[in-house]
Amino acid sequence: MRTALADRTPDVRTTWPPLPRRTRPRRTALTIRTPISRRATTILTVLSLAVPFSAWVVLSASGAVPATFLPPPGAVVSAGWETARSGELAVDVWTTTRRVLQGFGLAVLVSVPLGILMGAFQAGQAAFEPLIGLLRYLPASAFIPLLIIWLGLGEPSKIAILFIGTVFFNTLMTADVVRGVPRPLIDVSYTLGARRGEVLRKVVVPHSLPGIIDAVRVNAAAAWNFVVVAELVNSTAGLGYRIVRAQRFLQTDKIFAVLVVIGVIGVTIDVALRLVRARVGRWAA
Amino acid sequence: MTLALTDVSKEYGQKLALDGVNLTVSPREFLCVVGASGSGKSTLLSLVAGLMMPTTGEITVDGHPITGPGPDRGLVFQNGSLYPWRTVERNVAFGLELLALDTAERDRRVDWYLAETGLAGVRRSLPRRLSGGQQQRVAIARALVCEPDVLLLDEPFGALDVQTKEDMQLLIRQIWLDTGTTVLMVTHDVEEAVFLGTRVVVLASDPGRVAAEVRVPLAEDRDLAVKRTPAFLALRASVEDMVRCGVTR
Known part of the structure; x- marks a missing residue:
C-alpha cells in the first residue's frame, strides 16, 4: 500500500498531447435500445405481415409463378374450407394434437423432475449431464428408422420421436433454471428451519416455475415440428399426413392450407403458454 | 443462551480464512464484529449459522455443538x-x-x-x-x-443509503431492547458497530483472527445524537485504528 506523499507518481502528463476527441453520433431510431414511437411500431408490424402477403398475391396473380407451385390466396382459402367442411381437417388436427400431448406431455413429465434433480444436486448433475449432453445432439429424425424397427409403424414410434426430440433439451433447460436459484435464498431457508424436501418444494420449485414454463414454451415449438416430421412417414391421419397426401396429388393449395392451420395452432399454443407464464411469474416482472 | 467459539479455524483449500478464533456471546448481548475485507467476518457468521463447518475448533450453543443451520440462529443477509x-x-x-x-x-x-x-x-x-x-x-x-436464541446479521445495512441506514440502526436497537434477543452482527462500518454494540470485536485480516475486544461504555438508551459526543468519537477513532492496524499489521 502507498501511503506517503513522497512516493507519488511523477507527473509527466504535461508532456502528453491532448487526447483526440471523437465527434458524437446523433441519436437516431437505430440507436441501440432507443424507444420508437407507437406509430412507427404499428407501421413496422403491419408492414412485416403485409409485404410478404402482397408479394404472394402479386406473384400468384401475375402468372409469373404457376399456380401448381404457388396457389393464389383465394385457392388456399377454398381448399382449407373444403377440408374443414368434409370433417377431414378436424380429424387431422385432433390426431396431431393428441400425438403432441402424448409425446411432449411425457417428455415434460420426465424432464422437469429430472432437470430439478440435476439443478439441485451435484450428484444428479454428475450422473446425467454427460449422457443427456451427448444425446441431445443426435437429431431426433435420425431415430425414425430405428424407432420403426423397435416400435413398428403405429402410434408408439411417432410418440417416441416427439419424446426424444424434446426431452433432453427440456431437461437441460430446466436444470439451468434450477441452478439459477440464488444461493442466499436456499441458505436462509435452512436457517428458518426448512428441511431439504421443504426447500425444494417451497423455495426451489416456486422460484424456478416461470423459467420452467419458458423452457416448455420453447420446446413446445420443437414438439410441433417433430410431430409433422413423424407423420410424414407412414400415417393414416394427421396434419403431416395430409401434406404428404396433398403432395401426391399435386394439391399445392391444400398444402398451403394445412401449413396455415399448423401455424395458427402453433401461435395459439405459444400465446397460451405466454399467458400462463405472465400469471405465474407476476412476481418476477 | 451462550454462544461459544473455541479455537475456530476455517480453510478454503490452501487459504486460511479464520485462524484460532475464540469468542463468547452472552445472553442479551449485542456483539458487533468489525474488520476489513478479508478478515473472515462473513465466514465467521456462516459458521455460527451452521451453513459451513469449521475446519478445526468447535462452536457451541449452551454447550451443544452446532451441527447445521436452524431457526435457533436466525440469519439476515445484506440483501x-x-x-x-x-x-x-x-x-x-x-x-x-x-x-x-x-x-x-x-x-x-x-x-x-x-x-x-x-x-x-x-x-x-x-x-x-x-x-x-x-x-x-x-x-x-x-x-x-x-x-431465535441469537440473531445473526451479516452487513444488514451495507447496501442502504446513509439516512435509511441510520433509521435502520435505530430500529434494530429498539427491537433489541423490546425483544431481549441476543444479536451477533458483522459490519465493516465502525461507527455502526460502536453505536449499536454493547461490545465490539475487531478482526485482523489474512488470516482472520481476533485482534481486540472493546466494551462500549455508552448508555443503553442511545439516540443518533450520541454519535457526536466526544466519548463516542474517541471510541470510534480508537476502534478504527485497531481495524487499520489489523490490516497492515
Whole structure:
C-alpha cells in the first residue's frame, strides 16, 4: 500500500498531447435500445405481415409463378374450407394434437423432475449431464428408422420421436433454471428451519416455475415440428399426413392450407403458454 | 443462551480464512464484529449459522455443538434473500408455516413482528415493491418470528443509503431492547458497530483472527445524537485504528 506523499507518481502528463476527441453520433431510431414511437411500431408490424402477403398475391396473380407451385390466396382459402367442411381437417388436427400431448406431455413429465434433480444436486448433475449432453445432439429424425424397427409403424414410434426430440433439451433447460436459484435464498431457508424436501418444494420449485414454463414454451415449438416430421412417414391421419397426401396429388393449395392451420395452432399454443407464464411469474416482472 | 467459539479455524483449500478464533456471546448481548475485507467476518457468521463447518475448533450453543443451520440462529443477509413470489406477510410467516401451528396463532405472531418492524402497511406487497430498508426489515422480522436464541446479521445495512441506514440502526436497537434477543452482527462500518454494540470485536485480516475486544461504555438508551459526543468519537477513532492496524499489521 502507498501511503506517503513522497512516493507519488511523477507527473509527466504535461508532456502528453491532448487526447483526440471523437465527434458524437446523433441519436437516431437505430440507436441501440432507443424507444420508437407507437406509430412507427404499428407501421413496422403491419408492414412485416403485409409485404410478404402482397408479394404472394402479386406473384400468384401475375402468372409469373404457376399456380401448381404457388396457389393464389383465394385457392388456399377454398381448399382449407373444403377440408374443414368434409370433417377431414378436424380429424387431422385432433390426431396431431393428441400425438403432441402424448409425446411432449411425457417428455415434460420426465424432464422437469429430472432437470430439478440435476439443478439441485451435484450428484444428479454428475450422473446425467454427460449422457443427456451427448444425446441431445443426435437429431431426433435420425431415430425414425430405428424407432420403426423397435416400435413398428403405429402410434408408439411417432410418440417416441416427439419424446426424444424434446426431452433432453427440456431437461437441460430446466436444470439451468434450477441452478439459477440464488444461493442466499436456499441458505436462509435452512436457517428458518426448512428441511431439504421443504426447500425444494417451497423455495426451489416456486422460484424456478416461470423459467420452467419458458423452457416448455420453447420446446413446445420443437414438439410441433417433430410431430409433422413423424407423420410424414407412414400415417393414416394427421396434419403431416395430409401434406404428404396433398403432395401426391399435386394439391399445392391444400398444402398451403394445412401449413396455415399448423401455424395458427402453433401461435395459439405459444400465446397460451405466454399467458400462463405472465400469471405465474407476476412476481418476477 | 451462550454462544461459544473455541479455537475456530476455517480453510478454503490452501487459504486460511479464520485462524484460532475464540469468542463468547452472552445472553442479551449485542456483539458487533468489525474488520476489513478479508478478515473472515462473513465466514465467521456462516459458521455460527451452521451453513459451513469449521475446519478445526468447535462452536457451541449452551454447550451443544452446532451441527447445521436452524431457526435457533436466525440469519439476515445484506440483501436479496427475500422470497420474491411471497408477499411481505408470507415471507415473515415462512418459518412458522413449517411448524405445527394453527393459523390464528401464526397470524398473531406474524402481526406482532410486522407491527414491531413498521411493515403493517405493506404486508400484502411483493418484495420488489419495497424500498431497500423495508426489504431488510422483512428479513429481520422473518428471522425474529422464529424466536431465535441469537440473531445473526451479516452487513444488514451495507447496501442502504446513509439516512435509511441510520433509521435502520435505530430500529434494530429498539427491537433489541423490546425483544431481549441476543444479536451477533458483522459490519465493516465502525461507527455502526460502536453505536449499536454493547461490545465490539475487531478482526485482523489474512488470516482472520481476533485482534481486540472493546466494551462500549455508552448508555443503553442511545439516540443518533450520541454519535457526536466526544466519548463516542474517541471510541470510534480508537476502534478504527485497531481495524487499520489489523490490516497492515
